[in-house]
Amino acid sequence: MLRPFKVIHPGTAPDAVGELVRLGDQAKVYAGGAELILLMRHGILQADCLVDVKRIPELHGIQAHNGTIHIGAGVTHREIENDPLVRERLPALADAEGHIGNVRVRAQGTLGGNLCFADPHADPPTALLAYGADVQVWGRTGERAIPIDKFLVGTYETALEPEDIVTRIDVPVLPDGWRASFQRIERFQRPTVNTAVAARVQDGHIAGVRLVAGCVGPRATRLTELENRIQGQALADVSRTLAQSDAYLTEMLDPVDDLLGSASYKIHVTRVLLQRALGEACGIPNGAHA
């Protein structure tokens, strides 16, 4: 049950940071509330004051600049999912955004809010890691960019300082010849496991690849060693390499048994979804399977 609280509507990002500095612990950033209000309703998190950044104009809009798509932190998942620019240039992100929660959650929740909450069972971080996005942050010392891989720290943990707010997410469009794919399975509204892959195929070989696994560990993770193993491999050999990756995946993702399934189930499904994503990114109709 929600306890009464006040909502403050700063007009700019610096004003929002100013309010956070002024109010300290009693304030929380509101950017759609898809996660925040749930926690407050269950009494897990309390705030006397919400600083609403969702209405700040500079946190809105989706634009292309020099091969990078700038997405305002206050843009809703629904807007991203349906945005023609994102659908055309960042199809795997559009796919990930379209899977979040349900349509009511997507109409309310924002990309910035989702990233800052840092739930391990989230979809956007997995896709953004495959694209190599940067997170633009406004804080006490002004504006700075944090690569997504540095931004994500752990379960409900980011690289943000308490007074920081995320203003924008800059997502580079993949170079020519690259394709990306996002895959997910779920039992509840949040994903059980998701993967994202970006790859380029040349002459039947992997000429470039990024592999990302989400939900199993405390945060979405780039699988660089596995990338190195399949880099340069013939497509026909890739499935064997992936099939032998369970030990590496276990080491990287540190799976635990929980209500979603056993550690071995999660690793199995992660591998299956990596194969599917790689297969789609490489244009193999039935996935990269043995």
Added chain:
Amino acid sequence: MADGERVDIRDKVTGRAIYTEDLPEPPGTLFAAAIRSPYSHANVGAIDSSRAEAVPGVVAVLHRDKLAEFDVQIDEIDKDALHMNLAATDNPFITRFKARYDGDLLGMVVARDIRIARAAAQMVDIDFEILPPLFDAADALAPGAPILHEEHGSNLAMTESIHWGDVDSAFASAAHVFEGTFTSPTIFHHPMEPAMSGLVHFHHDVLEAWGPTNNPFSLVEPASLLLGLDEEQVRVHVPYVGGNFGAKHMTGELVVVSAMSKKLGRPIKYVATEEESFRVTARHAMTYRGRVALDADARILAMDVDLLVDTGAYFTGAAIATQNAVSSGWGGYRMPSFRMMARTAYTNKVPAGMFRNTGKNQVTFALDSLMDSIAHQLDLNPIEFRLQNMLQHGEQASVTGWTRNGKDVKIDYPPLDTDYSKLIDIACREIRWDRQPAARNEGRFAVGHGIGVSLRRGASFGDANARARLNADGSVTIEHNAPDVGEGAHTMISVVAAGTLGIPERQVHVAEPDTNYNLHFSGTSSQRTTIQMGNAVRLACEALQAEIFKVAASSLGGNAADWQIHDGRACRGDQLVELGVIAENAGGMIEAVGSYERSNRVDHAFGSRDHFAPGVAAVEVEVDCETGDVRVLKYAACADAGTVLNYSAAKGQIEGGAIMGFGAALFEEVSYGEGQLLNADAFQYRLPHLSDIPEGFSVNFIENHDGPGPFGSKGIAQTSIPCAAPAIANAIFDAVGARLTSTPFTPQKVLEAMGELKEKP
């Protein structure tokens, strides 16, 4: 029979329906919050509520040490009659010295605001001595296990056994013997409206209560005993109920707030949260180990079954669940010899109670999976194998002798009044069983077909009383105490009243249950309402009709026998009279009562069962062989309704039961760990979603107008739920050759059964 609109449907789809939580609060209403044990097993030491009492806005706190202050008749606490939910249980209305499950009720706080009450309930300081918890029935029965109820001496709550024929000789001479073990976990009903809420108001020397329940009388006896009132001083109303499924009982929480209302003279409202609702009641976890002996022609000779039942922290529903499980252990199969032994154990889980088709869903999953598995192992068509071994229409089961718990029991097993071959034929045709599905075993998907069959023996015992009153405006009011828990009880009453009297349904008004009518009913449960309340309403309306004709004859002429009712008006030859005129002639109204009873013959093997209620489901599933995900593509359910009284309500019952069965089959499990209940909300407890329900979902009825209910109707409410789990398991086997032996069939279990998961990654 009737294809009219459900009487509740307009209120519900327009949001006008008033549920307990929506009731306007009388002036001065206080709000209650429960004090609960956060531990699954703990001794309760000192309780200090002074911090909670000091919170501004808190009006009172009741717990173990304050019972006398609230004039609770402490001497009555341990009496059987006080036991909540059902007559025979050891569940006190609050626990005093020991908490036996996560959520055990220790007391209540009332305050002028619900937020204050809930915050203060967290500020009651209690010394708990934490004890090791038991979450598994086999662990609870193991030597050296901690004892939940010291006075009982062991965690074995009860045993139940039946035996007929010569099981041992049958196994000795069998050509084939097969065996299987099947488990079903604890699951929760999850009605949309939380369980156990209520509004109570002690005023004018009467305790008046409103609450969502399937039986308003369930509060009367405990409240009157504990509060020192006459039963006439307790009056219970039942507004719209947002789902029951066995979860909606009057509970200890309402007794506590009743005592507080009596002492404080203020109305008190208690609304449970979803997390608390999960801690009211549950479905029993069971492990069924069955062995089957067959002759060389694949005819069943005997079965030998061992059943382990987990009743949770208190006895609550143990007797009914265990007896139901044992008396359905062989389903609708022809069984020359049979032996079944059940042991029921206490564990530190939510006390299990009634759950739609209590005790039989778990057994049906096991039995019909085992039979399907035998057919496959003998390389026989699973449908032909069933038809060869199932009782046929009119067949008397070859039961030659029976003992229950060592005592001889009279056999009262009626011949089968239904035809499985027809039900199976219809269900299979609906999913096109004979066609190889297009995507079968291509790519990563495998598609399979399966059926599930169940047999329920009619309605339970009980009594029903109804009053039919002709009003001066020509309408007829039916007074009764059958809460409509969402299944259509009031629609059924409307159809029966209108059909019996010969008036249109719009002329019938079905009243809201109120114990002040002085019309007893055993409760909307156990598939009894259509048979028992339906017949009570029929008898009331027949008696009313006779009275109407008498009054018509004396005031308007002719003999009573000359009068008839057509289309809502009385007529004698060409003479047409509005019914209101006849009511006026009788002084403004005419009324009559109807009563119907099926007594509980406990010495009989089948008590009071008056008909059979079979169910059949045929299903097509798709298994993703890489991820283990199962999707139901087509589902056909078939029931023998005798006569369908209202098509949309009957269809809703069959669909709702099947979908609830999907939940148990594919998703649902109440999980415990680290001493606590882990998933008491819909974010972590997976319920069936709309997207899980196939477009190809068909509901079919057989109507031979041969049931004991009004117009030849039978009970159907619980016929579809038991078929879902075995049908889906059997279809998964057909698709991928892997036998699922425990619900829910999670992707992980499917992969494990397929041998796809390595033990250690």
